[in-house]
Amino acid sequence: MKLKFPLLCLFLASKLLTASDVLTLIHTTPLPGFEGDFDHFAVDLKGKQLFVSAEKHHSVEIFNLDGEHTGTITEVTTPHTLVFDAKKGNLIVADGGDNSIKFFSGTDHRLIKRLEVAADPDAGIFDEKQRIFYIGNGGKAAKVDYSYISLISADSMSEQSKIKIPAANLESMAINPAAHLLYVNMRDKASVGVVDLKTFALQTTWTIPGLNLNTPLQFDSRNNRIFIAGRKPGKFYVLNAADGTVINTLDCVDIADDMTFDAIHRRIYVTGYGGISVYLQKTPDQYETLSEFDTKHGKTSVYVPSVDRFYIIHTTTPDDIAGLQVYRVNNSAN
Numbered sequence: 001m002k003l004k005f006p007l008l009c010l011f012l013a014s015k016l017l018t019a020s021d022v023l024t025l026i027h028t029t030p031l032p033g034f035e036g037d038f039d040h041f042a043v044d045l046k047g048k049q050l051f052v053s054a055e056k057h058h059s060v061e062i063f064n065l066d067g068e069h070t071g072t073i074t075e076v077t078t079p080h081t082l083v084f085d086a087k088k089g090n091l092i093v094a095d096g097g098d099n100s101i102k103f104f105s106g107t108d109h110r111l112i113k114r115l116e117v118a119a120d121p122d123a124g125i126f127d128e129k130q131r132i133f134y135i136g137n138g139g140k141a142a143k144v145d146y147s148y149i150s151l152i153s154a155d156s157m158s159e160q161s162k163i164k165i166p167a168a169n170l171e172s173m174a175i176n177p178a179a180h181l182l183y184v185n186m187r188d189k190a191s192v193g194v195v196d197l198k199t200f201a202l203q204t205t206w207t208i209p210g211l212n213l214n215t216p217l218q219f220d221s222r223n224n225r226i227f228i229a230g231r232k233p234g235k236f237y238v239l240n241a242a243d244g245t246v247i248n249t250l251d252c253v254d255i256a257d258d259m260t261f262d263a264i265h266r267r268i269y270v271t272g273y274g275g276i277s278v279y280l281q282k283t284p285d286q287y288e289t290l291s292e293f294d295t296k297h298g299k300t301s302v303y304v305p306s307v308d309r310f311y312i313i314h315t316t317t318p319d320d321i322a323g324l325q326v327y328r329v330n331n332s333a334n
Helices: 005-020
Strands: 023-031 041-044 049-054 059-064 069-073 079-085 090-095 100-105 111-116 124-127 132-138 147-153 158-165 170-176 181-186 191-196 201-207 217-220 225-230 235-240 246-251 256-262 267-272 275-283 286-293 300-304 309-314 322-329
Touching: 041 079, 041 300, 049 079, 049 300, 059 079, 079 124, 124 170, 132 170, 147 170, 158 191, 158 201, 170 217, 181 217, 217 256, 225 256, 225 267, 246 275, 246 286, 256 300, 267 300
Parallel strands: none
Antiparallel strands: 023 322, 041 049, 049 059, 059 069, 079 090, 090 100, 100 111, 124 132, 132 147, 147 158, 170 181, 181 191, 191 201, 217 225, 225 235, 235 246, 256 267, 267 275, 275 286, 300 309, 309 322
């Protein structure tokens, strides 16, 4: 009997997952009525809360760490990057729909403050030590060929300054605290920008051969390595953070949107429309694919090491309603 393609995918996925023993699906929370993409997660460890931006649903959805749906924040338009500020107990939301950064109470989820910024704040990163939220905005949404990285103070809830970047589409960022640098994916340039956080200026730009639509990015501080995933085709890159030299490349699921570096297990998880790719860091210069399987197009993911859980959320597909997948992270694959 000829297998239909979706059944064949599931068969291959289960074989790969069993063989590598990386992640085990333990629970799925259905989310009826959700259409369109989800974008980013944020985690409140003390309150045991998981937040996710439902950009097309115009909400931030709230779960507990068991994956149970516990609430919704509706005072957002098109939420993108989320940050949970553990020190102040606030959820910070980059809202591209009304060009603002919003601060919500982490306990009762009320809106505390709305701060207007340049057009379409989207990708960003929070420096917990310096108390600065770096958020990209402007660019294509503002109909200009440059963007800004705005520096938002988590304490004063105000914009301190901004850094001009010669690209119209900024994506994931990572901070190298030892070198006082910030790395940012300049997606429309197929490049990585290196920002000096002492002078708050672009220091240099690395153009990576073969890289296309570079979206997620992570930094391994111990080994001074940068991990990037590109799209069309899906490719995973390992760079030397000292000079941007490409150390390794591997095939990757396509339309990658999120990436997590798991230093404990020496793994990199990349999630995209094509599923999930999991890589093992054998040495700082050697990497291999541990597993690759379907996630129902779940592009948005987060790893919470304290509970050994990996979360992936997917939108409605032709075969299923939207849902939050909760995986156990296994130790035996390495």
